[in-house]
Amino acid sequence: MMHPLFVRKSFFVLGVLTALVSAHDASAQQTGTVTGTVVDSGNGQVIAGAQVYVPGLQLGALSNAQGRFLIVNVPAGRREIRAELIGRQTASQTVEIQAGQATQVNFLLESRAISLEGMVVTGVAAATPRTQLAFTVDQVKINQGLAASSPNFGSMIQGRMAGAKIIQSSAQPGDAPSIQLRGPKSITGSQEPLVIVDGVISRGSISDIDPNDIESIEVVKGAAAASLYGSRAQAGVIEITTKRGTSLSQGRTEFSLRNTWQRNTIEHVIPMALSHEYRMSADGTQFVDKNGKPVALPSQRSAYALDDGGNGTNQNTTFKDNPYPAALFTGNPYRQLMQPNDAYSTFFSVSSNQGPTQYRVSGRYQRDKGVVAFHDGAKQVNFRANVDQQLSEKLTFSLSSYLTNLKQDVSVGTSGGTTDISGDNPPAGSVFSDIDEFSAATTFFKREENGHLSIYGDPVSNGTNPLYGLELDTDERETQRIMVAMDGSYKPTSWLTLDGNFSFDRSDVSETHISPAGKLRINNTPTLGSMRLDQNLRRDLNASVTASLAHNFGDLTTRTRFRMLEENQLNKIHRASNSNFAVSGVPRLALLTGTASIDSREEKTVSEGFFAVTALTYKERYVLDLLGRRDGSSLFGADERWQNYYRMSAAWRMAAESWWPFDAINEFKPRYSVGTAGGRPNFNYQYQTYAVTSGRIVPKILGNSKLKPELSTEKEYGLDAVVVDRFRIQANYVKSRVDDQLLQVPNSASLGFESQWQNAGTVDATTWEGVFEVSFVERSDLLWTGRLNVDRTTQKITKLGVPPYELVNERARIIIKEGESLGTFYGFNWARACARDLPKGTDCSLFQLTDDNFLVYVGKGNDYRDGQTKKLWGTVATANGTAYSWGMPIRSIFENGFTNIGTAQPDLNVSFAQDITYKKLGVNLLFDAEFGGAIMNQSRQWGSRTSVASIDQRNKPEELKKPVAYYGPNFLYAGNIRNDFFVERSDFIKLRELSFHYGLTEQDLPTFLQLTRATINLTGRNLHTFTSYVGADPEVGKSTFGGSAAVGRIDEYFYPNYRSFGLDVELVF
Structure with missing residues (x-):
């Protein structure tokens, strides 16, 4: 059931909407209309989409495809009318409005590729010209x-x-x-x-x-x-x-x-080794065992003899540099998995303006097959209907509705999953994690007599073909979503507008996972199958009532808004799974005979808010913005149900001053804004929770009635400038602090509960942003503009009310520690400097830095390139009481402490866009770049056990080749413990x-x-x-x-x- 308070207040809001719809226009204010045409001053063509409005009043319209516009309910008297469009010079005319009559106003707009023109509606008291904005939108x-x-x-x-x-x-x-x-x-x-x-x-x-x-x-x-x-x-x-x-x-x-x-095509895949390390027959066509006998394929890797020059078992003297027989070689197995594919869509729309009634109806069918073989991609069907009805000169009603159905094949895995980071555990939840065990002799598409794909994908490793499961299993997610918004607006006077809004948003997400009975294991024994169903309902109801006031008092323009907002949220989650189908081919949970797992959860949240915001503009160059908001939510602790937020902003259009001495600088607007906003706790954070273990109720989380939302305070110092109408500059320096970080704090044993959610941390950040726009060419038949965006953010945990901890359910060593940035990887470093990384007293002449930038032991009179010629690989020597494997990477002496080995936050983000329009031809070009961030390449580290490209030595000079053990569990792979070799820029x-x-x-x-x-x-x-970057794509996370x-x-x-x-x-x- 809905919260009764929300129901009562929702009925109030709906009542306001009903009153607006049925209201009688009883105002005695005399009004007229303004109509006209917006035309390009250069070529005389009409301009569609220009914003024509009355400054200081919430009255305006867009020019249509024929360049015409119509503004109704304009108060009689002398009024200024403006026309604006991004890329055009703003035009203005002052006219006399006669009651009950139409006034003709025509505009000629000059091209201006670079400007601060246009209107903003987000975060402001009312639609506001960008020139009068005191913060960044x-x-x-x-x-x-x-x-x-x-x-x-x-x-x-x-x-x-x-x-x-x-x-x-x-x-x-x-x-x-x-x-x-x-x-x-x-x-x-x-x-x-x-x-x-x-x-x-x-x-x-x-x-x-x-x-x-x-x-x-x-x-x-x-x-x-x-x-x-x-x-x-x-x-x-x-x-x-x-x-x-x-x-x-x-x-x-x-x-x-x-x-x-x-x-759709794939550009890069994870690089894989195209050579092997096994002993071959004399003619190079067959793998042999330790006795020199041919090994029948498929077979396990353990059946082959290593090509070590000895007994066939020594990885320290074995090099992955032998070519595969031509009859077996198929190349990188990831290339087989990735298949070029199609995406297509059909979209339609019907738009109409029939006087007081305007509507737009649209629909789309989309099919995207992605790039993975035997993966069905996604299908989506959308439908939208937007209707606007003017019931009278002062009363309008709007309906916005949207319905979508999305079906996804999720069988290849997503970015979820968990594992213990401390041990040698494989990444789970993705078909891609299986493929790095496969060799360059893989054949994923071979079929058996029953028509199914062969379960043996690789004759050399005898690994399970990942496409076998993709073809047989069912892994589907279906999302159905409906969004509806109803808006009523009543304008009793030229300076007052009353608005009511009621919105509904519901998503139903269901997942079905079926592994059929009869699916084979690698030993050819059939499984009994399994099934899992997940259902998630998310429903949001929102209602608001708003009063907007806009008026001119001489040179002072005021825009003010008051709003009351009600929110009601509902989450329902149901999960059920079981195994062992009693009847094959009938996917019903009731027909599984294993031990069922069933879970469900329901969460209800009620919130409300009130705000008042006013924007004052004097002589269109002095801007002041003030805002106050008060929020209450059931997500906050019982003692902290209400929280306050504010904003204060100011700007000065200096170039509009009569004394401004720089004619070339058309716009120069320094601005400052300070504001606060919040981050709400999750549903369960404030409550006392228990777990059931072996039939006993065990206390887990201690409740907290004083729990507050996180509080972000941000100060923005900015500058907007336009030079000779050809260059636009925007610069922002932003300082932010987020206090009251929500952290799970361990409790003392005397409290009986393991932990409690508390407001116990602070994150500070600094951001620099720069935007530089330029108009290279402006002609009647050619427009060429460019835009450069640059930003840099640095952030740090400056207060942590808990001991440093790691996120143990992630496959990278992520540290949460005071003084470190969010997204900092912890692990050990490999030795690269003798005096710094090796024990004191070590004879540094016995060590060298290799071509791979690792410090290795070489011994007296030797070079790191002498491993094969002097048969040094696999030998062990002692220096200063410490044993070293010859030529192998050495862990730094600080390895046991673990240290910062990289931070995800990049040093710099850059993008550069160009837009060219020549007559009827347009060209858009966008480059995007990132510099200085770090990625923990788990795909490469886990793959170092067997087949990633770095192990392949075939194209290296003999003296630079490294044995298989160099990359194995005792050295670079390091049992999957995180280290700096696998942290890449x-x-x-x-x-x-x-x-x-x-x-x-x-x-x-x-x-x-x-x-x-x-x-x-x-x-x-x-x-x-x-x-x-050594991976499929550096844009990963x-x-x-x-x-x-x-x-x-x-x-x-x-x-x-x-x-x-x-x-x-x-x-x-």
């Missing part, structure tokens, strides 16, 4: 060709702004990326920003939102601007507005059809996007087609990566660590990022 330019090929809106942000980091932790079709704004904020919580879609506060996956429907994206990156959203906004806010029918001219209906096809430069689009107008198209326009797009994404893959930069056999290129055709009629 980034707007993403929507390229419809790229939107059609984007898997989700996260990829539309990627590389488009400073301070935003998007990491696709798993490129499995349908999976969402991790989004992080201005670095990590929480030690234990999520780093994901709050997402709002058409007023719906969303907790669902961003993959559910169709990029084709998006009209605009605005991003607020920190508490200095996000305070409006209170205790959910410390990680930032992304607000999405979808397309509606309001942009069309009255009486017009428009149909569009878009078809997209893409080809994340540096890369990626050609993120390249697109060509050509537009045809009605005049260019045959009349019999009855088309208004047509657009052809050629698009490519992630086309090429320049990197020295684990989303289950640190709340974001941008923090948990661990490469752990995830579904690799792939590139795509394709064709998109849109027809409008």
Whole structure:
């Protein structure tokens, strides 16, 4: 059941909506209308999408496809009317409005590729010109060709702004990326920003939102601007507005059809050894055992003799440098697994403006097969209906609705899973982790007489074919989601607007995992099968009432908003699993005879908030913004149910002063903002919890009635400038502190409980952001612009109210320690300097630094290259009382203490975009880069047991070859204990996007087609990566660590990022 308080208040909000819909326009205020056309001053063509509005009043409209606009309910009297569009010079006219009459106002807009023009609606009191903004709100330019090929809106942000980091932790079709704004904020919580879609506060996956429907994206990156959203906004806010029918001219209906096809390919795979270390027959066609007899294939590796020049068992003198017989060689097994594949979609929309009624209906079917053989990828069907109804001159009603169904094949694993980091345990949960045990003689696609794939994928290692399970098992996830928002708006006077909102967001996620009976083990014995069902219901209800006031008092423009918001959240989780099918081929849990595992959980949360915000602008150059918010939530401890947040911002448009001496600097606006926002505790943190162990109830977590949300305080110092209307500069220096970090603190034994969630830590961060835009060429037929984004964030745990600890359920040694950054890897270093890394008194002349940059023992008179010629490999000698294996890497003397061996946070993020429009042809180019971060390459370390490329010695000079043992458990692999050899720099430069689009107008198209326009797009994404990283892709991370893959930069056999290129055709009629 819903919380009764929420029900009562929801009925109140619904009552307000009903009252708005039925309200009678009783105002005596006399009004008129403003109509006209917006035209390009250079070529005389009409301009669509220009914002035409009355400053100081919440009145405005967008110009339609014919350049026309209509503004109703404009108060009689002398009024200023403005027209703005990004890339255009703002135009303004002052006219006399006559009551009951239409006033004609036409605008000529000059091209201006670089400016601060445009309106912002996120985080502000009311729609605000960017020139009057006192904090940073980034707007993403929507390229419809790229939107059609984007898997989700996260990829539309990627590389488009400073301070935003998007990491696709798993490129499995349908999976969402991790989004992080201005670095990590929480030690234990999520780093994901709050997402709002058409007023719906969303907790669902961003993959559910169709990029084709998006009209605009605005991003607020920190508490200095996000305070409006209170205790959910410390990680930032992304607000999405979808397309509606309001942009069309009255009486017009428009149909569009878009078809997209893409080809998916993999650029890089995990490098694998293409040679082996086994003894061969004299003719080089067969493997032999220790007695020299041929070994029948398939067989285990232990059956072969090592080519060690001795008894066939000594890895210290064995080199992986023998070629495979030509009849067996198949190459890198990862290349076999990765298969080029297709993605395609069909999208339609119907938009109409029938006077008081405007609507837009759209739908899309999308199919993405990914790049993995026998993996079904994802299928998604979306439907959206947006309706706007003007009931009177002062009363409007809007409906925004969205329905989606997403089906995913999740059989190759995701970025979850757990294991003990201290031992020699394999990464679990991904088919990719099996493949590094396979040799270059692998044949995954061989079938048996029964038609099934052979269970033996590799005749040399006799390993289980991972595609065997992919083909037989069922691993599916289905997401059904519905989002609905109802908005009513009543404007009794020119300066007051009353709004009511009610929104509903429900996601039903179900997973089915079936391993059928009869599936073979590697010894050819059949299994009895197993089955698991997971169901997760997430439902959000939100309601709000808002009063907005906007008025001019002479040169002072005021915008003020008051709001009350109610939230109700429900989570239901059900899980059941069992094994041993009694009946084959009937996937029902009731038919399994093993020991069942059943679990369920239900969580209900009620929250409410109140805020007041006012923005004051004097003479359009002095800006002051003040905000206060109060939040209450059942997630907070009983003694801390209510929390307060604030924002204070100011800006000065100095270039607008009469005394400004620099004519070349068109805009110069220093600004400052300080604000607070929060991060809510998880549902169970405040409660006392117990566990049942062997029939006994055992105390676990001690409750905490004083638990508060995390508190982020951010100070933003910024500058916006425009030079000669050709260059735009934005610079931000941001200091943030997140206090009251939510940490699980160990208790003393006397309390009877193991631990308690407390507010016990602080994270400090500093961010630098720079944006430099330039217009290279501005002509009537050619526009060429470029944008450079640069950002750097450094952060540190400055207070930790618990002893340092490691995240023991992750496959990297991640430390949480005062003085360290979030995302710091701990492990041991290999010796590289004798005086520093070896015991005191060691004779350093006995050691050398190798070509691999390891300090090794060589002995007196020897060189590290003498291993084979002097038969030194495998020998052991003593120096200063310590035994050393000749030529092998040596652990630093500090190995037992473990130390910082890398930090995930990069030193610098850079992106560079260019947009070129020549007549009807457009070109978009985007490069994205990262420098200075670290990745724990678990894929490479775990693979060092057998077959990764670094073990392959065939193409090395004889004196530089290293034996198999060099990479094995006693040395570099080190039993999978984390060490600095497997921490690699994340540096890369990626050609993120390249697109060509050509537009045809009605005049260019045959009349019999009855088309208004047509657009052809050629698009490519992630086309090429320049990197020295030894893995599939340096854009990798684990989303289950640190709340974001941008923090948990661990490469752990995830579904690799792939590139795509394709064709998109849109027809409008």
